[in-house]
Amino acid sequence: MRIVLDAMGGDNAPRAIIEGALLALGEYEDISICLVGKKEVIAEHLRGREYDPERIDVVDAREEIEMAEPPVNAIRTKKDSSMVVGMNLVAEGKGDVFLTAGSTGATVAGATLIIRRAKGVERPALAPVLPTAEGSMLLVDCGANVDCKPSQLRQFGIMGSIYMRTVMGVENPRVGLINNGAEEEKGNAQTKKAFGLLKDTDINFVGNVEGRDLMLGACDVAVSDGFVGNVVMKFLEGCAKALMSMLKDELMSSTRSKLGAALAKPAFSNFKKKMDYTEYGGALMLGVNGGVIKAHGSSNANAIKNAIRQARTFTQGGVVEKIKAELAAVAEKEAADRAEKEEKSQE
Amino acid sequence: MRIVLDAMGGDNAPRAIIEGALLALGEYEDISICLVGKKEVIAEHLRGREYDPERIDVVDAREEIEMAEPPVNAIRTKKDSSMVVGMNLVAEGKGDVFLTAGSTGATVAGATLIIRRAKGVERPALAPVLPTAEGSMLLVDCGANVDCKPSQLRQFGIMGSIYMRTVMGVENPRVGLINNGAEEEKGNAQTKKAFGLLKDTDINFVGNVEGRDLMLGACDVAVSDGFVGNVVMKFLEGCAKALMSMLKDELMSSTRSKLGAALAKPAFSNFKKKMDYTEYGGALMLGVNGGVIKAHGSSNANAIKNAIRQARTFTQGGVVEKIKAELAAVAEKEAADRAEKEEKSQE
Structure with a gap:
């Protein structure tokens, strides 16, 4: 190779x-x-x-x-x-x-x-692997296509499922559609149509996934258009940074918590490593x-x-061959x- | 009253x-x-x-x-x-x-x-106040309108600016448009048009804001349609939960870091309080x-x-009167x- x-x-x-x-x-x-x-x-x-x-x-x-x-x-x-x-x-x-x-x-x-x-x-997608509380998930698309048709979202789900199965070894990957509510009838014009199309495939479509459940490991493949995916991916990056900086401010505010933070340093380093998504590899062009x-x-x-x-x-x-097939x-x-x-x- | x-x-x-x-x-x-x-x-x-x-x-x-x-x-x-x-x-x-x-x-x-x-x-919006590393920001809209016209996004910016000025005491609030890139030409069909409309108002429009800068305090008012806003708001909630759970797992993994965590407990509590957005009040119907x-x-x-x-x-x-005027x-x-x-x- x-x-x-x-x-x-x-x-x-x-x-x-x-x-x-x-x-x-x-x-x-x-x-x-x-x-x-x-x-x-x-x-x-x-x-x-x-x-x-x-x-x-x-x-x-x-x-x-x-x-x-x-x-x-x-x-x-x-x-x-x-x-x-x-x-x-x-x-x-x-x-x-x-x-x-x-x-x-x-x-x-x-x-x-x-x-x-x-x-x-229809359209190739850019798909990064992101860390979650349960391991990792693939986000398809994170920015290659800012305006998407529902049929493209269906393909994102299928391609993501193949990747997680083949490369990440996830059996029967759970594919979720990023949406503003868990119920089938929720969503904008685009996701409502995409829901029907995804439901009608052979992949393990677990339905709509809300923002709060993404990081908690609700799915192995999160499907969205490249606009939403890009906001989500970068928001995660910003959140991790902002939350750690807010926590650090608090930890540095007293001698006692400073000492605590020093003792817990290895734990903080491990956490940082978990959040470092270069550990999971790069983003795929699917x-x-x-x-x-x-x-x-x-x-x-x-x-x-x-x-x-x-x-x-x-x-x-x-x-690539599996996707085509x-x-x-x-x-x-x-x-x-x-x-x-x-x-x-x-x- | x-x-x-x-x-x-x-x-x-x-x-x-x-x-x-x-x-x-x-x-x-x-x-x-x-x-x-x-x-x-x-x-x-x-x-x-x-x-x-x-x-x-x-x-x-x-x-x-x-x-x-x-x-x-x-x-x-x-x-x-x-x-x-x-x-x-x-x-x-x-x-x-x-x-x-x-x-x-x-x-x-x-x-x-x-x-x-x-x-x-044109359409009322639901706007929560969210914590950021720098204080707080107003997110307009977080779910009242999942499909939005660019002219609605402009109104969201104007209404949000009035709220932050009047209720939160922010002088000349920085209004940002949630987007998949910072440059003016970035975005989907909707945000590209909204950018032009927002630029043409008297509010302090600071341009596009990417996901990663939202939590770092890039703007006082973050404008988006209710679909993206809903995903962002709930994703923040999930992120905070997931990140704290991941950090907790690490902290509990050794006696040394357990002790550190115990010493730093008040700092963790303060941090939790900062992340608790009920501290900032509820979401407004603007x-x-x-x-x-x-x-x-x-x-x-x-x-x-x-x-x-x-x-x-x-x-x-x-x-309400200011918004109408x-x-x-x-x-x-x-x-x-x-x-x-x-x-x-x-x-």
Whole structure:
């Protein structure tokens, strides 16, 4: 298996990316890694390191896409960027999965423009794994599609279910629809329709999930449009930060609680680690013709190693093929239902 | 000032409601309270208590609206419920503000059907005050309108700004639009249009606010449709619970951190108090022809007292009149702009 790595993307690139690649090579014997970026910079970071040269190769790319660049434009004009060159390798079948810690917008745009939609997929979605009190959940979509049709939400549910089953090993993943109430009749125009469509699939649809139950582990896959998903994902990040800062203020307000906090420090560190979602890997582009993983921009070497582990399981599990097959089955069933209805109406 | 209290609504009614009323009467000399509900039950709770009988009166109402009842139907059929009787008092000018800890749906439905929209308001909104790392913010709307037009979001911003200025004493409140990116061009079809409309008002519109900045105090008023607002509000509740439970698990995992947690207990209690949004009062119905406040269902006597304080400031500040005046000014300006444009196009 060949994993293509954007060596230039992310706050700590290329050091953390290359470091993470070497860690992963040590851990997983069945992978090889292709590092894409300025070859002399990559060579410099590899110099003096111990690794199997048969399992690392470098593909030169002279440009870089900056975080603030308009994504579609960046993908279209920077043909020699590490992102475009790397994605082209996957599109041409010269790599199994592309992994980057670079611009989210460019990753989404590039995945759609270069690697392209898988057959039967209406719109690819960006899906991060988020921590919950019970473990973790996949959020589909977190920003690739801000305006969504109900049928897209159904596909998000199906694709998310496949991912959690195949990569995260969750048996019969519970798929929930993020909504403003638990009852079936609750929701806006979009979610009310999506509810009916999701109910009619073979996945384990557990119905509407309210905001308060998301973090309490009410579902394994949380479905929403990219607008709501983006607000939720970033709100979680902000909440964790704000709550910890509020708690810290209180803990620092007396000598007694300061001492308590010092004693409990290892517990606080473990908690922080649990909340650090780079532990769970990056966000997936679900619904494109190949693996694309977006690691957090601030990823360190360990986060990159985790994302490589995820890329490996994603490829081994044949997620892309499974998505195509299950969506085709849904489309077939719908066509059959339509034909049957028409036949009846003509009788 | 006469505050009308739903004595029968909420998990701890009528005890906590009546207790809260007595606390408030002791604290604020310029209010009187009208308790609505089964008169013999209320009388029993008042028996033996010390209070000025001139400042409390009881209005009998024989029915109760349950939490799970379909709201509109409940308001239409239970004419003798404490909610309907109480709201009628305010609608008839026999009370300044109605306060309940009962069903949220029934409160929204009743406010709209009985107290009715204030002149110029497209749709009333339900607006809770939420804690942030910097203090608090008002969220408009948290669920009264799941599908919103951009012009409604503009009104939410204006109404929220008036509330924070008048009741919470925030000078020039910063109004933010909840969005999936900070840049002006970000958003879905709805928020992109709303951005332009909000920019064109006299309020202190600070632009788009991302999920991660909400809890960090990026704005005093957060504007969104009731779908997103509902998810955010409930997600905050769930996050706080989940994060504290995850932290607790870590703290209880070793003797050392257990000891630390015990020492830091007062700090944890203070933190919990800060996160308890009943401290900030209830959620406002903004945009109806009178004050309507929905206290949290689990309100204790102190939360009810806080909501009464809020009801008092709301009435003193003339929020309803201010909303009507400012929205009329916006409508006038729009009409003038339209007339000017038409004139120009005819030239």
